[in-house]
Amino acid sequence: HQAAMSVYRLQRTHWNRSVSKFNPTLYRRSTHYNFVTNRNSVKTLKQITTTKLFELYKITFIQIHLKKATVFLNPAACKGKANHVFEKNAAPILHLELMDQTDMLIIAGVITGLLRRSLHVVSNNKVQHVISATLSILKGETVPLDVLQKKSETRQPVFALLGLRWGAFRDVTCSISNYWYLGLLKTRAAHWFSGLKQWPQTHQTSLSYLAPVPRPHDLPTEIPPGPNLLNRIYHRLKNYLNPTPPKEPKPELWENKDFSTLELTVSTNSKNPVKRREADSVLITLDPDSLTAGQFITEGTKKALNPMESVENALQIEACEGASFYDTDNEEYEAMSVEVTPLPRKLWFFCSAECREQLAQAQC
Template structure:
């Protein structure tokens, strides 16, 4: 024993290195073991649903998965195959995996999709944007948009998944729980913002539109690749050497927020029964004479307000981050003040919190139902759900409760806590 301590003391540098390597190895093995236990527990629960007996006229649910294999620095395919795909198969689903390999492919493929019960998006915000836009550009979008959507968070940015799966910080737990939520079938409705430009087809987003200096500095990060892990810091530092403050001028026209329609049912209600012949005859006779209701007299033309803005950053975001059924039918327009110091700019840039949430006290916030943004300069592009689009005059409109997403039980309870039991 004395000889062992003498050796450790003599070779103390090698001893410290070996001890550190051993600790790292033990921690890595422990994480792998915990991840395997999580996968096993989720698979066993999913298998219970798969063993349920189907009726004579029932068939397994058909699931189409749009997998962005390049998401998450190329790790998305392995993460999906290890943590999510076994859960869907064990639940008895007919799973079809569509791998996308270039930008815009998911948008094109979903336009031709047919005979599907559920859609799953395995990727990040960009993949989800393409799928949602493709769904709502279809001619039959009114019926096709009722198909529930599942999210497997595999991308660099997974904004909506953090809202509908708020309980899980560990990546493996979040992926397996998202897959299990698809199996269980609990859903919540979310808003969509329709962004229509002067050129091209409309884009449909779930999170936000950004336009300004923070967006530009973040987009330029890849140009500073030679700084390695400090490239983001270098990009924001480089932005402070421009004429300060960098302002973006535009004209904003908007209509005020209105009361949101009631929360739709989780599942479509059965079609109403046909009334008796006598009632149908009376209703048809009444329809021959025009009638005027009190609501017709109250209809007024919507008034538009106009505002000239000069801001460092403009953000138009949905209210999906608020799990509250009583929120208004609106989008949030956040205008960052132009009197923003360079130090505050750098602090906000490297905060782990959402930029708008961090500087909410200094931002001017408007809740509007519809708005028209007309930039004076088109040099700085837009950022829509972390995807770059050319700047142009745009119209942004909220589509309340437009899509339904699979979620955790916690998120659904939080959404329904303000709703009366009668609804």
């Protein structure tokens, strides 16, 4: 009885010490439980992946020639743990595939000069994402993506996968990190302070563009056999003796317009690469300059999450080629006159069958 009373007095007098000792115990137990659960999940995922890999290995070993991949990795990605994640999850799968010849490039990071864009993908389950991407590479499942080529008079060409942005929303995006101390309100605060400094934030731009061109027919997967030697000699002699007159190129019908806009965006049609389009073009979006201060903050907050999302009542133009004044794939450049040319289906990206089905079901 006396021992129980002494414990009661200790708890009543020094309750904060008891709570502080009790909390780390709970934290250690919960941490150990989460660690064991995550470890078991990763182990189960790797076992399933190994089974799929050996099934794939039996098929590919018989049907196709083995391939070797060269991996470009940005070790600074994933908070400096990209190399560890790759070596632990992706590299063993690639080694199990027994690749022998260099036939493909796998880019996982920022490769300046090859393609100026960060290729990392934000995912809550990094292990599952890395393993799924690696299996897609081994299966050879790909989708074509358009590329934008941007030329200026003073710089070398720059290539983009998403698009170009120039305007008020892009300028505010660069200053959002300055208001980190406001937490979740930093995005709205950045737009509010930007509106106090200058309003209205309209931009004058001169735009010249060509109409979209029809998409050429897809090349056959199997190359048909060529004509025999006698037919080739006959056609060579016929073209030499009776050459066809050269056709005069049709003049390009450029449309020139001046706009007053809040932001100009030039984007590719790679949002849904599975959908087939009848024409090769880029999408030019001009946000209206008639927004109120409240609408500017609301729409700017949305654009901070999805930069390529257009504002309501925005003017959209499809063009084959354009010249204007930017931000390329979230990389800042000095504003100047530039020429933008789409390169349709320039790159083929690895894509899993599940992702293809999701893209095919999308509306846009």
